[in-house]
Amino acid sequence: MTRPATHIWRLLKWGRTLAKHGALRGIEGDPNTPPQVKRLARIARFGTFQPKVPDYAGAFRAIGPAAIKLGQSLATRPDLVGEEAANNLLTLQDNLPPVPFAQIEASVQATFGQPLSELFSHIEPEPVGAASIAQVHRAVTSDGRDVALKVLRPGIREQFEKDIQTYEWAAAHLEALGGEEARRLRPQLTIANFKRWTNRELDLRREAASASELAENMAGVEGYAIPEIDWDRTNGRVMTIEWIDGVKISENAKLAAKGHNLPELANRLVLTFLKQAISGGYFHADMHQGNLFVKDDGTIVAIDFGIMGRIDRRARQWLAEILYGLTTGNYRRVAEIHFEAQYVPSHHDVGEFATALRAVGEPMRGKPVSELSVGQMLDGLFAITRDFDMQTQPHLLLLQKTMVMVEGIATQLNPEINMWDTSAPYVREWIRDELGPEAAIADRIKEDAGTLFRIPDLVRRIEDRFPAKGGAPEPPPVPEVELMWERKAKKGERSGVVGYLVAGAVGAGASWFAITQGWLG
Known part of the structure; x- marks a missing residue:
């Protein structure tokens, strides 16, 4: 289990990055923001150079891949993040510098457990696209078909898992602290759904299955098509699909x-x-x-079927x-x-x-x-x-x-x-x-x-x-998160130290979620 101090450290780092991009300004001026959050926002921005116009997209991009995905999901939620932030987040492009081809090549070979020459006659070293979760290379199969080869970034699953654990921890503290408004916005459920969606993106077999299902549903529609999946060259970390x-x-x-x-x-x-x-x-x-x-x-x-929606x-x-x-x-x-x-x-x-x-x-x-x-x-x-x-x-x-x-x-x-x-x-x-x-x-x-x-x-x-x-649909389960004041009561730490940690943890957790979920208003 991740220690509270680790969550606090991550949240403070992210808050500092947001502050440098001017993305904390709205928090301090919002009358709905809890006092603890305003205090943390002021601490986070202390000594930073604030741009005149906040750059929310730049802040999320600087924080990392999981934040990019979260920022994109918030771009259509002006009720949560405000119209200014939502419009800015619409510019958040999901692209990052590519992983060196040698790492990609080694990852593909390891995941299939056989020489690449038995699967592909050629793979272009330069990617045609490099996003936060995966990158895509053009390739030719051993039987001569042009395909797109999508490969997860090495270590990306582990990185997302760590970040989402902190998102969950922060959301639980905000919901406990924020009262009726936080309960209405349901931060824990929002993060639970975000976790479910990103886990689906991190399993390329699921993406391949999504493409297959959508192709079946749209088979009779003229003028619309889905590329064909190469199932023999697809697994959890690699997906091979028809080149378009x-x-x-x-x-x-x-x-x-x-x-x-x-x-x-x-x-x-x-x-x-x-x-x-x-x-x-x-x-x-x-x-x-x-x-x-x-x-x-x-x-x-x-193309790109990592994010799919379903409505009953x-x-x-x-x-x-x-x-x-x-x-x-x-x-x-x-x-x-x-x-x-x-x-x-x-x-x-x-x-x-x-x-x-x-x-x-x-x-x-x-x-x-x-x-x-x-x-x-x-x-x-x-x-x-x-x-x-x-x-x-x-x-x-x-x-x-x-x-x-x-x-x-x-x-x-x-x-x-x-x-x-x-x-x-x-x-x-x-x-x-x-x-x-x-x-x-x-x-x-x-x-x-x-x-x-x-x-x-x-x-x-x-x-x-x-x-x-x-x-x-039935909402996903919300994880049990031990709140800081519960931890204090259970372990009986000295009140002075615990009081400091509680204030910092709750403030940081609330600060992070308020930043990303709309400053409680």
């Missing part, structure tokens, strides 16, 4: 030169994402520009109705769904929540993304979460992140695209096919039988006592 020749979807000039219809590509990208998320409930959740290519025949090809059928129905309700202005129905899903506690008023949603949705309806965006809509929705005591929904975080990514790429391809107009016909058709005549019958009964209006309140009261899952 194409133009990056971000390179508009090259796409146009090859005769591709950019607005059509934008529409197809949005619709394939909706098909994955709403129809299949399983979607590529890392759809940034570097992971999408366009082949000469116009097919969009996705019940939550997909709610999601579709929420999207469609926002596109058509049916804010009352959108509000009702939030209460049915128990995203909003039942002591709030449905009508008041519908009015708050209207304030977010009305300014955006009928306008192109060049003027207003889905990302801005999400910002607006996040802004009302505190007023209505909405807890963080970890199973929807990846969906929110991916929606912003898809919107950004679609806008670059076609600045005049209207995400609502593009999405609405597909969502409407899915709702009709999914709910069918039962939905019409239910609506008619609701209209004709006024007494049924009282049933939702009755059900809600029952669910308050026996809560439903709300369409969310």
Whole structure:
């Protein structure tokens, strides 16, 4: 078990790095920040040169690979980190200097336990990409096929494990210290989900299986493809996948030169994402520009399947109705769904929540993304979460992140695209096919039988006592973390020393999590 002193030392180092990039400034000025956190922030920045404009992305990049991944996940959470930090974190690119090829070569050979010449006739020494977890080399198999060889960085699993242990320790202390607001944001559960997602990325067999499953789900979709996995050359630390020749979807000039219809590509990208998320409930959740290519025949090809999202059928129905309700202005129905899903506690008023949603949705309806965006809509929705005591929904975080990514790429391809107009016909058709005549019958009964209006309140009261899952998967287990004051009581250390350690540990833990999770506001 890692000692508290080790966690404290790591947190202080990270806090110092954040301070040097000006990333602690918001903590001290936020009235919701606990006094212990403000004190630690002042200590961390003491003697540092503060840039005029905070560089959150630079701070996370300087801290290391696990922080890069965490920073990327926080980039779509303006409710947690604030709009300024979220916008800056969107620039956080997952790239690091490559590992020397000799180490990569030795790692591949060791993991397969046989000479590389029996597997590959050639591997390019220079990587085509080097990210925080793995790097990719172009290669040719021994039977002459062009492939991409993805290899984990040596020691990366161990490094992530150490850092995540400290994240868990800090989150537990913040949740114990931060009161109702910290419980609403659920820092321990947020880190538990982050741990689950990164563990999946650190096992390349899982990534290969994800690619295979998505390819199966999207097999009948024209103009969208997934590269084929070479299972004989894939294991936990190495993945071999079909090489794709194409133009990056971000390179508009090259796409146009090859005769591709950019607005059509934008529409197809949005619709394939909706098909994955709403129809299949399983979607590529890392759809940034570097992971999408366009082949000469116009097919969009996705790569890098380390981050995938999954939503169960019940939550997909709610999601579709929420999207469609926002596109058509049916804010009352959108509000009702939030209460049915128990995203909003039942002591709030449905009508008041519908009015708050209207304030977010009305300014955006009928306008192109060049003027207003889905990302801005999400910002607006996040802004009302505190007023209505909405807890963080970890199973929807990846969906929110991916929606912003898809919107950004679609806008670059076609600045005049209207995400609502593009999405609405597909969502409407899915709702009709999914709910069918039962939905019409239910609506008619609701209209004709006024007494049924009282049933939702009755059900809600029952669910308050026996809560439903709300369409969310069962949350991952939160680790048992011994808090510093519990450790003091158990071991009976002298109060002066322990008091110092408790103050430092709690402050450092709260400071770290407040920094990365939004300064409690």
